[in-house]
Amino acid sequence: MSQVRVHNFSISLDGFGTGEGLTVDAPFGHAGQRLHEWMLATRRGKELFGEPGGSLGVDDAFAQRYTLGIGAEIMGRGKFTPQTGPWTDLGTDDEWRGWWGPNPPFHTPVFVLTHHPRPSIEMEGGTVFHFVDATEHEVLALAREAAGDLDVQVGGGPTTVRNFLAARLIDLLHVVVVPIVLGRGVRLWDGLEGIEDDYDVETVSAPSGVTHLTFTRRT
Amino acid sequence: MSQVRVHNFSISLDGFGTGEGLTVDAPFGHAGQRLHEWMLATRRGKELFGEPGGSLGVDDAFAQRYTLGIGAEIMGRGKFTPQTGPWTDLGTDDEWRGWWGPNPPFHTPVFVLTHHPRPSIEMEGGTVFHFVDATEHEVLALAREAAGDLDVQVGGGPTTVRNFLAARLIDLLHVVVVPIVLGRGVRLWDGLEGIEDDYDVETVSAPSGVTHLTFTRRT
Numbered sequence: 001m002s003q004v005r006v007h008n009f010s011i012s013l014d015g016f017g018t019g020e021g022l023t024v025d026a027p028f029g030h031a032g033q034r035l036h037e038w039m040l041a042t043r044r045g046k047e048l049f050g051e052p053g054g055s056l057g058v059d060d061a062f063a064q065r066y067t068l069g070i071g072a073e074i075m076g077r078g079k080f081t082p083q084t085g086p087w088t089d090l091g092t093d094d095e096w097r098g099w100w101g102p103n104p105p106f107h108t109p110v111f112v113l114t115h116h117p118r119p120s121i122e123m124e125g126g127t128v129f130h131f132v133d134a135t136e137h138e139v140l141a142l143a144r145e146a147a148g149d150l151d152v153q154v155g156g157g158p159t160t161v162r163n164f165l166a167a168r169l170i171d172l173l174h175v176v177v178v179p180i181v182l183g184r185g186v187r188l189w190d191g192l193e194g195i196e197d198d199y200d201v202e203t204v205s206a207p208s209g210v211t212h213l214t215f216t217r218r219t
Numbered sequence: 220m221s222q223v224r225v226h227n228f229s230i231s232l233d234g235f236g237t238g239e240g241l242t243v244d245a246p247f248g249h250a251g252q253r254l255h256e257w258m259l260a261t262r263r264g265k266e267l268f269g270e271p272g273g274s275l276g277v278d279d280a281f282a283q284r285y286t287l288g289i290g291a292e293i294m295g296r297g298k299f300t301p302q303t304g305p306w307t308d309l310g311t312d313d314e315w316r317g318w319w320g321p322n323p324p325f326h327t328p329v330f331v332l333t334h335h336p337r338p339s340i341e342m343e344g345g346t347v348f349h350f351v352d353a354t355e356h357e358v359l360a361l362a363r364e365a366a367g368d369l370d371v372q373v374g375g376g377p378t379t380v381r382n383f384l385a386a387r388l389i390d391l392l393h394v395v396v397v398p399i400v401l402g403r404g405v406r407l408w409d410g411l412e413g414i415e416d417d418y419d420v421e422t423v424s425a426p427s428g429v430t431h432l433t434f435t436r437r438t
Contacts, residue, residue: 013396013415013432014408015233177232177396179420179432183412189233193402196232201398205424213232213398 002144003151003171006161007066009188010035010176010210016185017158022082027099029185035178038210039063048105058206062174071150072143073106076160077114080129086116097121098129106155109146111139113160136167158186165192173199173215221363222370222390225380226285228407229254229395229429235404236377241301246318248404254397257429258282267324277425281393290369291362292325295379296333299348305335316340317348325374328365330358332379355386377405384411392418392434 011017012035019031028035039045043054044063054060077084080098087096098104107126114131121129132139143152154164164170175188189195199215206212230236231254238250247254258264262273263282273279296303299317306315317323326345333350340348351358362371373383383389394407408414418434425431 013234013394014406014411175232177430179415179422181408181411181414183408183410187233189400189402191402192233192400194400196399201428203398203424203428203430205422205430209420209422211396211422211424211430 002071002147002149004140004154004164004169005070005151005172005174006154006156006164006170007172007174008036008039008063008176009156009158009161009174010038010178011158011188012178012180012182012185014181014183015187015189016182017156017161017188018078019182019185022078024082027082031182031185034180034182038176038178038206038208041208055208058204058212059208059210062176062212065174067105067107067153069151070108070153071147072108073110073153073155074139074143074160074164075110075112075155076157077112078157078159079155080112087118095121097123103127108150109143110155111143111146113139136164136169140164140169158188162188162190162192165195168198170215171217173213175213175215177211177213179209221290221366221368223359223373223383223388224289224370224391224393225373225375225383225389226391226393227255227258227282227395228375228380228393229257229397230377230407231397231399231401231404233400233402234406234408235401236375236380236407237297238401238404241297243301246301250401250404253399253401257395257397257425257427260427274427277423277431278427278429281395281431284393286324286326286372288370289327289372290366291327292329292372292374293358293362293379293383294329294331294374295376296331297376297378298374299331306337314340316342322346327369328362329374330362330365332358355383355388359383359388377407381407381409381411384414387417389434390436392432394432394434396430396432398428398430 019029021029038059041055042060042063046054081096103124104127109128112131115133117133118131202214204212238248240248257278260274261279261282265273322343323346328347331350334352336352337350421433423431
């Protein structure tokens with residue numbers, strides 16, 4: 001069976017996967033880009049934004065796997081938009097279509113969890129955003145069907161990854177610990193005491209200062 | 220001037236420096252020995268308990284520095300005893316003298332922070348426990364005087380280390396991230412948002428699975 005994977009999920013030393021105060025201009029709130037600088041400096045990170053160059057070491061090796069073999073993504077609404085409650089115009093020129101421009105880096109169906117379903121949005125490059133009100137198991141069934149033989153990525157944010165971990169649905173969890181103390185925001189690990197018992201854990205630090213943790217589900 | 224150092228301070232992925240439910244039999248509560256297995260497996264760790272052998276890699280390199288060049292230690296009362304409030308007998312055969320037996324591994328004056336001062340206790344091997352009701356600055360002045368030209372170690376627990384960090388009194392902070400999720404206990408990083416700005420941070424993971432972070436105060 002295809003796997004359910006989390007990649008490049010970056011947290012602070014105090015365990016926050018996003019900061020406080022998410023807005024259109026600050027998708028990670030007061031964290032800014034600090035949780036993802038390591039990735040933005042890699043070849044894969046630059047490629048995602050159409051830029052040349054980038055580092056080719058261990059950070060890039062991990063970042064390259066991000067969309068490799070992925071046939072569908074699941075994300076929480078907070079990854080798609082800073083808005084909560086019923087959908088309204090965000091004051092931009094057009095209907096809000098996420099932070100990623102006309103050609104998002106997913107290139108697959110993307111299932112956005114929301115209590116306010118709405119029509120799907122088809123983007124350039126193969127990305128289609130579907131908006132579903134569903135449990136973790138239900139949305140995973142939809143994503144697996146859409147992914148065919150490929151794997152499903154759970155893309156965040158922290159609440160969504162945490163809920164999938166709590167439901168024991170994640171096969172591969174790649175967490176990146178960034179040596180900063182954010183102090184506030186949304187924590188990844190809350191309610192997951194002892195989660196490491198389900199996994200083999202491998203740890204490697206990178207010259208950039210981050211630490212890559214790979215949790216592989218024990219079979 | 221001599222330095223103020225923290226060594227081998229082990230935390231879980233969710234930032235807990237000790238677990239919940241501290242007792243005489245469980246000095247780290249439900250964490251058990253999980254936060255310190257990496258150190259107990261090293262030559263230095265085994266030496267501290269009078270045992271032979273032990274690993275000689277990066278974990279031991281860090282562990283060896285633990286008491287090196289230290290002339291005095293400061294610890295919170297919670298590191299000395301699970302008891303809070305006025306001192307009473309803990310039901311052991313003798314007056315409580317800490318978890319370390321007749322010859323504790325400090326071999327220096329140790330200043331135990333408590334709101335309930337009591338007479339000092341002299342142990343074998345040079346360790347003398349002093350019990351003082353003092354601010355971080357005040358107890359550090361006492362410890363510096365006792366240490367002479369040597370450095371002062373802030374030995375924990377998490378609340379004490381956090382308070383010294385908040386007071387900007389730590390020159391060297393060696394934190395060890397253990398890849399477990401404790402879920403509950405006492406967190407190290409609370410209230411320390413942005414603390415990394417004061418430090419150069421170096422990160423290295425060990426084959427044991429832990430990650431050593433060295434925070435060196437910027438001058």
